[in-house]
Amino acid sequence: MIKVAVNGYGTIGKRVADAVAAQPDMEVIGVSKTSVSAEAYIAKKRGYPLYIADLGKKSAFEKAGIEIAGDVEAMIKAADIVVDATPGGVGEKNRPLYERLGKKAIFQGGEGHEVAGFSFNAHANYKEAEGHQFARVVSCNSTGLVRLIHALDQAFGVERVRAVMVRRGADPSDVKRGPVDAIVLNPATIPSHHGPDVNTVLPHINIVTLAMIVPTTFMHMHSIQMDLKKETTRDAVLKVFEDHNRIGLVRKATGIKSNAELREYTQDLGRPRTDLWENGVFEESVSVLNGKEFYCFQAIHQEADVVPENIDCIRALMGTVKDPQESIRTTNKALNFVAIG
Ligand SMILES: NC(=O)C1=CN([C@@H]2O[C@H](COP(=O)(O)OP(=O)(O)OC[C@H]3O[C@@H](n4cnc5c(N)ncnc54)[C@H](OP(=O)(O)O)[C@@H]3O)[C@@H](O)[C@H]2O)C=CC1
Numbered sequence: 091m092i093k094v095a096v097n098g099y100g101t102i103g104k105r106v107a108d109a110v111a112a113q114p115d116m117e118v119i120g121v122s123k124t125s126v127s128a129e130a131y132i133a134k135k136r137g138y139p140l141y142i143a144d145l146g147k148k149s150a151f152e153k154a155g156i157e158i159a160g161d162v163e164a165m166i167k168a169a170d171i172v173v174d175a176t177p178g179g180v181g182e183k184n185r186p187l188y189e190r191l192g193k194k195a196i197f198q199g200g201e202g203h204e205v206a207g208f209s210f211n212a213h214a215n216y217k218e219a220e221g222h223q224f225a226r227v228v229s230c231n232s233t234g235l236v237r238l239i240h241a242l243d244q245a246f247g248v249e250r251v252r253a254v255m256v257r258r259g260a261d262p263s264d265v266k267r268g269p270v271d272a273i274v275l276n277p278a279t280i281p282s283h284h285g286p287d288v289n290t291v292l293p294h295i296n297i298v299t300l301a302m303i304v305p306t307t308f309m310h311m312h313s314i315q316m317d318l319k320k321e322t323t324r325d326a327v328l329k330v331f332e333d334h335n336r337i338g339l340v341r342k343a344t345g346i347k348s349n350a351e352l353r354e355y356t357q358d359l360g361r362p363r364t365d366l367w368e369n370g371v372f373e374e375s376v377s378v379l380n381g382k383e384f385y386c387f388q389a390i391h392q393e394a395d396v397v398p399e400n401i402d403c404i405r406a407l408m409g410t411v412k413d414p415q416e417s418i419r420t421t422n423k424a425l426n427f428v429a430i431g
């Protein structure tokens with residue numbers, strides 16, 4: 091069993107911990123937080139040993155009825171590998187600790203590529219992870235882009251990509267964030283960080299991305315255009331998506347045309363926390379014009395799509411499973427995850 095520590099038990103960390111616990115070859119040896127909050131109670135309920143960054147706060151946790159197993163350093167020492175899901179920028183500060191203790195670690199998209207020097211996506215570069223001490227799972231939007239672009243690049247070759255990301259303003263529980271009544275250019279400059287981020291995994295792709303944020307909390311929406319190298323048809327592209335175990339098709343027959351209806355659908359499917367782990371490509375939008383021009387809309391659930399990628403990244407860095415598809419299938423099966431469509 092691979093002993094996994096989740097440093098940062100928040101939006102991403104709590105999902106990764108549950109996904110690790112579901113795998114046949116991994117166990118959660120601890121999760122961490124800095125302050126007493128609802129997630130500390132969830133960790134207790136799930137039976138995950140809770141560690142804290144500053145032992146000076148131990149009594150505050152104990153007063154709230156939450157037992158503390160030790161400090162973060164003790165947790166890291168007990169682990170084979172760390173998934174660092176602390177807020178963007180904190181991972182970089184944690185890296186010297188992982189170096190000092192000689193532990194492998196996976197960072198998230200809020201960190202720059204340089205934090206690990208290797209950025210990861212299971213379908214695109216799983217085999218390249220072996221031998222690395224550190225990896226970074228690219229951000230949620232970049233994960234969604236990499237999955238789609240890589241699938242079409244393998245099938246038809248990709249000449250260039252132009253994509254617009256309409257990004258959710260905040261996560262559902264982020265009460266302090268906005269916007270409440272604005273469409274914010276984020277950033278106003280072009281490209282947004284997503285194109286260069288895609289290039290950290292797929293360096294040969296010609297891509298320019300633009301991004302803005304809107305007052306929603308559940309999912310980003312991408313509008314994507316690609317020029318393909320080989321002529322193809324809409325049916326052939328749909329077949330690529332149907333065959334992909336992390337790309338789902340939001341079928342025309344469902345009538346779903348928004349993130350809100352897609353959320354309702356994933357909820358009704360009984361997905362834990364309403365998580366859409368796959369890209370939600372809108373079937374009706376999939377278009378091939380003039381043989382080589384591809385267009386689509388896809389929804390990306392920011393809290394969920396990177397979660398299975400972290401699980402595969404654990405096996406890839408540990409070198410326990412050599413074949414990417416074997417890891418991807420194991421991860422999906424343990425999560426009871428079959429892509430929609
Ligand atoms: N949310 C999203 O949609 C996505 C986020 N990401 C990336 O994932 C990473 C985590 O983001 P997210 O889950 O949203 O963040 P959250 O703020 O939801 O969670 C962060 C967690 O880390 C804990 N924490 C903070 N500082 C420390 C520390 N020094 N040591 C140990 N634990 C600490 C926090 O505990 P406490 O609250 O007690 O301080 C909290 O539990 C970021 O890099 C982000 O960019 C990637 C894809 C999507």
Ligand SMILES: O=C(OP(=O)(O)O)[C@H](O)COP(=O)(O)O
Binds near residue numbers: 230231259
């Ligand atoms: O990784 C994400 O977005 P991104 O791919 O746009 O960087 C997550 O939605 C977190 O983004 P945030 O930095 O707006 O919280």
